[in-house]
Amino acid sequence: AQSVSQHNHHVILSEAASLELGCNYSYGGTVNLFWYVQYPGQHLQLLLKYFSGDPLVKGIKGFEAEFIKSKFSFNLRKPSVQWSDTAEYFCAVNPGGGADGLTFGKGTHLIIQP
Amino acid sequence: EAGVAQSPRYKIIEKRQSVAFWCNPISGHATLYWYQQILGQGPKLLIQFQNNGVVDDSQLPKDRFSAERLKGVDSTLKIQPAKLEDSAVYLCASSHDLYEQYFGPGTRLTVT
Numbered sequence: 001a002q003s004v005s006q007h008n009h010h011v012i013l014s015e016a017a018s019l020e021l022g023c024n025y026s027y028g029g030t031v032n033l034f035w036y037v038q039y040p041g042q043h044l045q046l047l048l049k050y051f052s053g054d055p056l057v058k059g060i061k062g063f064e065a066e067f068i069k070s071k072f073s074f075n076l077r078k079p080s081v082q083w084s085d086t087a088e089y090f091c092a093v094n095p096g097g098g099a100d101g102l103t104f105g106k107g108t109h110l111i112i113q114p
Numbered sequence: 115e116a117g118v119a120q121s122p123r124y125k126i127i128e129k130r131q132s133v134a135f136w137c138n139p140i141s142g143h144a145t146l147y148w149y150q151q152i153l154g155q156g157p158k159l160l161i162q163f164q165n166n167g168v169v170d171d172s173q174l175p176k177d178r179f180s181a182e183r184l185k186g187v188d189s190t191l192k193i194q195p196a197k198l199e200d201s202a203v204y205l206c207a208s209s210h211d212l213y214e215q216y217f218g219p220g221t222r223l224t225v226t
Contacts, residue, residue: 099213104158
């Protein structure tokens with residue numbers, strides 16, 4: 001069975017700071033990788049996804065993530081955060097090529113101070 | 115397009131009572147998922163349907179949880195009897211293209 005580990009449970013940054021949230025997964029085969037975001041009072045939304053091809057994936061709102069197969073990692077980055085990025089961020093994985101349910105990490109609560 | 119609908123949004127029950135949650139997926143989405151999200155954790159898959167058939171229910175506590183998806187559209191998740199540890203947000207998601215899942219707002223269950 002696969003598992004997902006998110007290194008930081010709470011992160012506090014100032015506006016315009018750079019962001020990197022760590023995500024490592026455990027699974028021996030091909031995987032699909034996702035980052036979901038949950039803004040306060042809203043439901044989970046997809047930020048970006050990786051299935052195959054270019055390991056650097058760009059998502060909405062200026063976010064990007066890099067898949068490093070050798071490190072089993074899929075870290076989320078943003079060069080300059082905004083107050084509106086305050087949210088809960090979840091990394092998730094499912095076996096590649098299928099529609100299996102997602103395995104999520106525990107999430108990172110990101111607070112951006114104005 | 116309309117999103118995934120869930121009801122009720124909030125529910126408070128006493129332990130040993132029963133409760134049911136309803137989900138209406140995005141029109142045309144064949145795959146439907148139920149997740150349980152306990153406070154401070156990520157969502158955990160409970161059950162996955164493909165049309166009206168169960169694909170994966172390996173993490174569903176079948177002694178107290180049940181789910182159905184009649185006619186391959188709406189779905190109901192039931193807990194009977196509820197325990198304190200069932201307090202969580204129950205999320206429904208649906209998928210069309212095998213990869214991206216769209217989540218509903220969830221039902222927050224409190225068991226006292």
